[in-house]
Amino acid sequence: MRLSLSADEAPHLPNFAVSELRSSLLTWYAQLGRDLPWRRTRDPYAIWISEIMLQQTQVKTVIPYFERWMTLFPTVDALAKADLQAVLKAWEGLGYYARARNLHRAAQTIVEQHHGLFPQELDAVLALPGIGRTTAGGILSAAFNQPLAILDGNVKRVLARLMALDVPPNRALSALWHWSEAMLDPARSHEFNQAFMDLGATICTPKKPACLLCPWQRHCRAYNLGTQSELPMSEPRAPLLHKIIGVAVIWNDRNQILIDRRKPEGLLGGLWEFPGGKVEPGETIEACIKREIQEELGIEIEVGDRLTVVDHTYSHFRVTLNVHHCQHLSGDPQPIECDEIRWVMARELDQYPFPKANIHIIEALQKSAV
DNA sequence: TACCCGTGGCA
DNA sequence: TTGCCAAGGGT
Secondary structure, three states, X not given: OOOOOOHHHOOOOOHHHHHHHHHHXXXXXXXXXXXXXXXXXXXXXXXXXXXXXXXXXXXXXXXXXXXXXXXXXXXXXXXXXXXXXXXXXXXXXXXXOHHHHHHHHHXXXXXXXXXXXXXXXXXXXXXXXXXXXXXXXXXXXXXXXXXXOOOOHHHHHHHHHHOOOOOOHHHOHXXXXXXXXXXXXXXXXXXXXHHHHHHHHHHOOXXXXXXXXXXXXXXXXXXXXXXXXXXXXXXXXXXXEXXXXXXXXXXXXXXXXXXXXXXXXXXXXXXXXXXXXXXXXXOOHHHHHHHHHHHHHOOEEEEEEEEEEEEEEOOOEEEEEEEEEEXXXXXXXXXXXXXXXXXXXXXXXXXXXXXXXXXXXXXXXXXXXX
16 A cells, blocks of 8 residues: 555546536535525625634534624624633634634734735635635635635545545645645536535545435446445554543632633633643642642642542543542642633633533532532 | 644444 | 544644
8 A cells, every 4th residue: 555645646537527526516516505504694704703613623513603603703803802711712612722712813813904804815814823725715715706625524535535545635635635626616616615515524424425325426436446435544543642630629718719721822722720730650639639739829728529520532632630629728829830810709610711621520510519 | 744732423 | 432533724
């Protein structure tokens, strides 16, 4: 098996086939394409928001977030003027929080450099943070019918099967871009790109593709070879690292809880959390929590009863959070390894954006308070 | 280039 | 329970 495939090695798409593939896909889409909220508008702002939310995220998950977002921040200007904390709160639970931080920054750039109007020039769009080639093509084709190709996960999978690609898609990106561009119907790029993605999402699915319903069945190399369930090829992955974490819900004598805001960049950047850290070899949970709180906040606490245990999986590792009630004893908490610290009442916690694993802690707190 | 960056659904 | 992967981009 070869390791990679360059564009000039890519098998050629015959012109007669391209013409038939375009028309059969567009006919299929006119009948069976999905009715999605962001397809009812040509507003580039709304389409931009949907494209960012849909990065690595399924349509079903995105729909309620999209509807709420458009109510909270209906225009570029509204988003640019909003507080980052409010933006992160609207994104809470969607993951990949850099997407929300980039949306906020990009909105401010559009106000400052483009009079608040979403730019139509490809280079200007690509210059905005959080927008790469696929997202730029998706926005500009959907909003302005510009003849720009896309290469999202759906299109990669469809093309990998159509062309019986014998390497993992990420080893053949230039060939895949070449095919996506060759396939695109330049006069109807808006419909074509949407149809291309719908084909991948509803027919050419990762598991058990519905080949019998596929408008491209006759031309599909994988179908004709019977290898559609083996494609696209996948890359081996390293097993997830597992970290054991001690977490403190620290109470003061005014019935308040201590939370901290993470630094603005990196994992869960800008979100709030309950403080804690990794258990070292041979260390008890209680000792870990006491040590971490001393190191990170410079205060003394007494570690009390266990509140809950939370298992959570991130992209590249897994954590088990061992959460204990704690009592503040002495010292004024300092933001040594975070951006900000606050004492808040339990009922105020829902005003702050928290990562999912911490949402579970808040739910456990609400249960234990009843 | 290879790694970082969340969460949910599903088998 | 575990692994896989979904409308990717930044560095």
